[in-house]
Amino acid sequence: MSESVLLQLAVELASGSVRVVDLTQTLSPDFPQIVLPPEMGQAWPFRIEEASRYDARGPGWYWNNFSCSEHTGTHFDAPIHWISGRHLPDNSTDTIPATRFIAPACVLDCSREAAADADFLLTVDFLRNWERRHGRIPAGSWILMRTDWSKRLDPVAYQNLDETGQHTPGPDADAVKFLVDERQVLGFGSEAIGTDAGQAFHLKPPYPCHYYMHGSGRYGLQCLTNLDLLPPTGAIVIAAPLKIKEGSGSPLRVLALVPTAVRAPARSSDKSVKKIGRTRKKRR
């Protein structure tokens, strides 16, 4: 039975009736990196150094060495990343069972709310409204919060920092507890830096998405893009982090398999996928 399912999947992938949507931002030095207060240990931004480029350092080949944090760019958070998950079994990138890396996704369209309020918090009410239209959130699903934040190509707008810190959308504590306790989701994914809202330090508990998700052995995905190309339900997400020994997470390729029979909702922009990059001002 499963043999024919897989064969059917191969056929439909080849024909395009199952589309592959890339939910991943390009790793480049320009991509914004999470900023902690200067006294804290920092996450390395993505940096890349050429080793050779068909030159004296290596005449016939081109290759690079790169460095970054486990939490750079589009990345996966494992339960061991948070203090609340540190003692759980199978909590690091090398011990999470591989079956968890392929799962269905529910996409919550908060794009209008986020456009109106950068500090928008996803609430239980919003979740119940969504379920009224799209059905109950299945257990073991990814919850992906679509805010169209990935369309903010200017790094300054993407970071959205001011004197009080970062202002990006995220879930409130009750919403997270609901997803964990009432719906047994697999994990939470967002488009901004951080699954928690930019001002989540001030929620109770601070950073509730990290605290409760990882504290219950669940996962996070951040800096996703193209969520506007996904249906509210029906997509399958493949998100497999690098197998780092005792890893707390890693940059990864996140892919969604989307059946074409299911229409994607109307998008606010017609433009095709863009990478985040520096805006290039004209200089003298």
Add this chain to the structure above:
Amino acid sequence: MNNRRSAYDDVVVTTPVTVPYVRYSIRGAHWFLAGALAEVLRISGLGKDALDGLCVSSFTLTPDTAVGLTQHLGLTLRWLDHIPMGGACGIVALRRAARAVQSGDATAVACIAGDTNHPDSFRQNLGTFSQFARDASYPYGSGGPNASFAFLTSYYMRTYGARAEDFGKLCVAQRSNALKFPYALMKKPLSLDEYLTARPIADPLRLYDCVMPCAGAEAFLVLRRDEAEKRGLSYARILATMERHNAYPDDPIQYRGGWALDSDEMYAQAEIGPTDIDVVAAYDDYPVINVMQIEDLGFCKRGEGPDFVRRHSFTADGSFPFNTSGGQLSVGQAGAAGGFLGLVEIIRQVTGQPLGAVVAEARLGLASGFGMINYDRGLCSGAAILAAGQ
């Protein structure tokens, strides 16, 4: 002064030799020095084996010094010296060789000086001229002694009222002398107007204040008198000499040299005075130094140089025969040979063998040397008074 040095008695100087000067040569210094030595031996009739002393001066002989030449030219010697004293090397070589022969340390000493000149050799020499030049004058772009003599000339003109015309008169006279000299590289007459309007080099010096570096060699032979007579060589007697290095070190700028300290003693030793001298050769790398030597050697008082120049004529037939082969300013400066050129011309005049202009009845001649601008002043000075032998 009771401390009389010994006279030179039976020591004489003979065989003045010049290897013709050329502007540039692909030969090394060894070639010019070998040529000078061969000519000395040929004219004197001395076999190479009979030569037992050698005195060498050269800038471009490096990496060799005098000792390298002994094997290079197949000489076995009892006495050897190397005199790196620039324009004073002729006088100093004469003093060394004379005492060697007088004491019996050697019987026949050839004194030779010569250098080659490649288009780049003048600049290369400057770069390694002296430690002080490297540390304290070369970095300032002076390009050799030009700036140092510009300073001296400017100071002298300001202090003693010399004018460009005064220096020009000397240069014009020397050129006139040179036109008769077969080895002079400058072959056209020079007018005062040309001198005054020539290309500026380093104010107030202009083109004709500066010598032309070239390749060539000069030489002479020092013997006992009986040896010279045995070989039938014309010779000159050495009446007196002097040598002084780093004279007046506390003068803020050089306006007098060692001759001011020692020329009185030299004349006393020769038992003559300046007015007895028939012909003078002074080291003339710049005309201001000619005037300084004229003052220091007692031909006029300090500061009266300009007046002396205006009152005299300096051609071989003039009232003060001076640099009668043309001097370096008109013959050319063949490196260290420039320190011999004046002395060799004096030997020729007082032994009756002039090659160019003739100084009539030249019985007493004075050759003066000056050299080694180590930093801001010439350190070496020397002079010799020669008398006709026979």
Add this chain to the structure above:
Amino acid sequence: MTRPLVRPPRKNPILRTRVPTLPPGGRSRVALGLTAAAARGRLELQVCRDCRTVQYPPREACRVCLSQRLDWRQQDGAGELVSDTTLHHSNELFYRERMPWRLGMIKLDCGPVIVAHLHGDCAPAPSRVRVRAHIDRAGQAALLAIPEKDTPNMADDRQLREMTCDPKFRKVLVTDAKTALGQTLVEAVVAAGADLVWAGYAERWKKPPGFERLSKLPQVSLVPLDLTDSRAVKDLAGEIGGRVDILINTADHHRNFGIAARDGIEVARAEMDTNYFGLLRLAQEFAPAMRARGADGQSSAVAWVNLLSVFALSNFPPHGTYSASKAAALSLAQCLRAEFAPAGVRVINVFPSPIDDEWNQALPPPKIAPVRLAADIVEALRGGAEDVFPGDIAQDWLSRWRDNPKALERELAVMPR
């Protein structure tokens, strides 16, 4: 009278760029004592401990009493111009290209007679002058005489400008213009007459107070520059590198840890990545074009300034890893100085006292104010020094280090935290 400098016309792009030539740079070892003092902006001459003679040129023994107890001591340079000349000819390419050139022979009041470059406003001999020692384009000490009293537009003298790195009519890159020092330095360089100042900044989303104000200055152009990003450095060099005359590297990652106070290497690595590797990236990308333009007309490439720290000289243990990163940068800057030498571009290393900023907040005064440090940097560019120690603490530690480096190491190790 020195004619004030005029902004040079735009460069004709079809003409070959003049390659740098240098004045003669060979010196004996003893003469390097003059260079060592000139590097710190001082005229020093040998003084005999036994007979007090002051002598020049430098020697291995006293020229009066032959004592070998000679000390280099600062002199005020006052003296009398005894004679002067103007060269119209030189065998040296550097001077040939810059004829005519004035030289003077000066009797210093302290004794020796010196040959020096002569400022155009010095009256002909006899006249009173002041003598200074500058690092010349060959990287060696050169003496120059300036008029006894300052004259109008004195800095614009053609010969003096060959021995300074004056920002006037030049284009300057300040690599980090976001810090308090960076901002005030941009303003100071503009005030010194720079035509164009590129003000570099990283992490644009962090906006410190005052930074946006810089963009209002017409000479200032804000350019993104993150010294930890090799490609970004390369991109900026590709855009502006061929026009930079003076590069001032102010990028500085400064934290307050020794070895034991912080687990992990992450902080130290970040300090090295900016302070040492940042300098290396900058030098690889910007130095080649600057080397080629060392003699490119009146507004040639002329200086590379590194903001180090007096902690580079001797480790300050409370900021131990930072000190090490600055010491690494100092060593690399010496390498850079050697690589720039053939081009006549001066590498100026600045070792300031602790700057009065957030990372030195816990250090007691005296601390140097950014505006004072910026003024010292501009003064170094307009003068003849290459090693600059701004502020009282830097001067104090330098004296202690020169006197006995091991003693300073001990003194810093027991300083109260």
